[in-house]
Amino acid sequence: MKIGIFGAGHMGGAMIKGWLNSNKVAPEDLLVRGGKRGTAKQLQEDLDFTLTNEITDFSQCEIIFLAVNTPLILPILNDLQKLIGETDIPIVSVSAGVSVTEMSQVMGSDYPLAQAIPNTPVQINEGMTGIVYAENIAENAKELINQCFYFLGDLVEITDDKIGIFGTLAGCGPAFVDVFMEALSDGAVLNGMDRDMAYQVAAKMVSSSANLLLKTGKHPGELKDGVTSPGGTTIKGITALEKEGFRYATINAIDTIMKN
Helix, strand or coil: CCEEEECCCHHHHHHHHHHHHCCCCCHHHEEEECCCCCHHHHHHHHHCCEECCCHHHHHHCCEEEECCCHHHHHHHHHHHHHHHCCCCCCEEECCCCCCHHHHHHHHCCCCCEEEEECCHHHHHCCEEEEEEECCCCCHHHHHHHHHHHHCCEEEEECCHHHHHHHHHHHHHHHHHHHHHHHHHHHHHHHCCCCHHHHHHHHHHHHHHHHHHHHHHCCCHHHHHHCCCCCCCHHHHHHHHHHHCCHHHHHHHHHHHHHHC
């Protein structure tokens, strides 16, 4: 399929890498329009997709993604409406700031639209994406959109009122985990472990622990209890985390984002 994407920054670039890494999309099947920062040009030199400045080129695409800053979404939709408004090329925004309802006001209530919130692990095809579809979207358009995201990882349908908390948990969460892994590594280095090995062990531990939860379906508390033997080292470490407000700090981080 021919995929068009506006934007090649953090998220657009991650999606481009993921599609090409999946071996389901060839470089010649990706049409990219970048911005003023030049990140698209730099990425194109490495990945060899098609780069364009002409919006008219997107009329040849089978699906279009908008991975640009929120203020640019509606102006781009206005331009696309003039260009492809009579077609049924699905358009997907990956910006949290513009709802499907707002997009429909530009493109029309029957136009195939969606708003999706991916996270950066899409670049290694292990992303978690939440998606809201336009109310009247046709099944074939929905299937095409889904296929593009299945190349990038997991996809879940959510309601419009849940997109904020989904984006906070799935989108901001990787940064929290990164800080956690860095702190774990610092603790290991403090006690004599080589830095590179500390990062490797911490990352594998986090990855395998998450997979254990997903594959067993067990409650996180049950998995924790399976490691914490009476009077053992693990429960002493957890007690230290609780003393420093580890759970509250994590909950408060999510809540602070949602309140702002």
